[in-house]
Amino acid sequence: MKHFEANFDGLVGPTHNYAGLSFGNVASLNNAALVSNPKAAAKQGLQKAKALADLGMTQGMLAPQERPDLNTLRRIGFSGSDAQVLQQAAKTAPALLNACCSASSMWTANAATVSPSADTRDGKLHFTPANLVDKLHRSIEPITTGRILTATFNDPHYFHHHNHLPEHNSFGDEGAANHTRLCQEYGHAGVELFVYGQEATNPNAPRPQKYPARQTLEASMAIARLHQLEEDNCVFIQQNPDVIDQGVFHNDVIAVGNQNVLFYHEQAFLNTQAKLDEIRRKLDTELFFIEVPTAKVAINDAVKSYLFNTQIITLPSGEMAIIAPTDCQENPAVYAYLNELLTLNTPIKQVLYFDVKQSMQNGGGPACLRLRVAMNEREVAAVNQHTLLNDALFARLNTWVDKHYRDRLSTQDLADPQLVIESRTALDELTQIMKLGSVYPFQR
Ligand SMILES: NCCC[C@H](NC(=O)CCC(=O)O)C(=O)O
Numbered sequence: 001m002k003h004f005e006a007n008f009d010g011l012v013g014p015t016h017n018y019a020g021l022s023f024g025n026v027a028s029l030n031n032a033a034l035v036s037n038p039k040a041a042a043k044q045g046l047q048k049a050k051a052l053a054d055l056g057m058t059q060g061m062l063a064p065q066e067r068p069d070l071n072t073l074r075r076i077g078f079s080g081s082d083a084q085v086l087q088q089a090a091k092t093a094p095a096l097l098n099a100c101c102s103a104s105s106m107w108t109a110n111a112a113t114v115s116p117s118a119d120t121r122d123g124k125l126h127f128t129p130a131n132l133v134d135k136l137h138r139s140i141e142p143i144t145t146g147r148i149l150t151a152t153f154n155d156p157h158y159f160h161h162h163n164h165l166p167e168h169n170s171f172g173d174e175g176a177a178n179h180t181r182l183c184q185e186y187g188h189a190g191v192e193l194f195v196y197g198q199e200a201t202n203p204n205a206p207r208p209q210k211y212p213a214r215q216t217l218e219a220s221m222a223i224a225r226l227h228q229l230e231e232d233n234c235v236f237i238q239q240n241p242d243v244i245d246q247g248v249f250h251n252d253v254i255a256v257g258n259q260n261v262l263f264y265h266e267q268a269f270l271n272t273q274a275k276l277d278e279i280r281r282k283l284d285t286e287l288f289f290i291e292v293p294t295a296k297v298a299i300n301d302a303v304k305s306y307l308f309n310t311q312i313i314t315l316p317s318g319e320m321a322i323i324a325p326t327d328c329q330e331n332p333a334v335y336a337y338l339n340e341l342l343t344l345n346t347p348i349k350q351v352l353y354f355d356v357k358q359s360m361q362n363g364g365g366p367a368c369l370r371l372r373v374a375m376n377e378r379e380v381a382a383v384n385q386h387t388l389l390n391d392a393l394f395a396r397l398n399t400w401v402d403k404h405y406r407d408r409l410s411t412q413d414l415a416d417p418q419l420v421i422e423s424r425t426a427l428d429e430l431t432q433i434m435k436l437g438s439v440y441p442f443q444r
Helices: 026-030 038-054 070-075 082-092 094-099 142-152 217-226 272-282 299-305 332-341 377-382 391-404 411-415 417-433
Strands: 003-010 059-062 112-115 125-129 159-161 179-182 191-196 234-238 255-258 261-265 288-292 311-314 320-325 348-354 370-376
Touching: 003 038, 003 311, 003 377, 038 059, 038 348, 038 391, 059 142, 070 082, 082 094, 082 411, 082 417, 094 411, 112 179, 112 370, 125 142, 125 217, 142 159, 179 255, 179 261, 191 217, 191 272, 217 234, 234 272, 255 311, 299 332, 320 332, 332 348, 370 377, 391 417, 411 417
Parallel strands: 003 059, 125 159, 191 234, 261 288, 320 348
Antiparallel strands: 003 370, 112 125, 179 191, 255 261, 311 320
């Protein structure tokens, strides 16, 4: 049977904006209050996804969330009509209104952790939505994320959906952004790497001093248990707390893996050599550990360019390609490194650059925009086919974006009651295009 790694990209929602909501994420803070372009953001994401589909990759799309999140605003005491709720929140608690308006579900690397059926004891594909408790604006995502994932991977014979972990800092979970899988072939059992920022229940363990560590070891271990993984197929690695303090808020800002390749920065992890040895012991295949030294790429350049927030994909030819943001071309040290990488004897043979600047300005690169789901052909056939990107869906979604999205949005605009109507009209139509059923609070 054939096996693939599919990418499910988050469709950017109609409220994409720059509110500076993510302490510890340098781009989000630096670009706070910039005027965004939701239409361009959605189209940049669609272009990138379509390019992968055109390369022969299996590519899906995940629907965005309902924002402004009026349910949450009402839950915290704002009342009256929708317009009154927005008006009161804008006047008395603008930061809370901003948190309820983010299009942050577009970064589907944080939607969930996924374990392919080749790794799990029951032979099903497992999904656990991330609770994202570290950030208020993201902590309101997991319930709807679970509904969207269930509507997308909608056959219980193949797909096992879990609830998100308990909503407490001890279980801070940011999904696949802190999870990589190494394997020989996608359909063979692999080693799942869980990278965590801190041990919540051990006060003596190392942790960052300045910025939050969003993922805990306790959360990663809970996911491994839920997903029925064997101990021999898991490696738990601590992220270097010093790089978290330099803006590396997720592991996918400093490392990325694909099949037998792990591409990472010299300073990415703690106890690097011991952990690489553990991977070698647990995965009996030729492995390429591509370590980028600080002397060639400083942490600051990695964070600015998102060199590691790239996708490494295996093309149908068997060669690997890197999908990078154009920001990597604009950074001389990073561009030089990527050109050099192609001359090294690794499976990576080409680099393709994409403009995803609307997302980058909020700290989300190509890898943040996608959730990886390794599947066999039967599982691909069991996916809701209306979520898989082909020429027809691409054309339809572009027309849909043109019809419903604004090309300018400031944080002041978030209190505009018209934005609620626009967003709901768009999403209602989208659930019909993608045959998702009633996944949004306003539809239930
Ligand atoms: N994987 C990339 C995630 C980026 C995301 N940024 C944000 O939510 C920024 C939103 C804002 O500032 O408006 C985050 O930090 O979780």
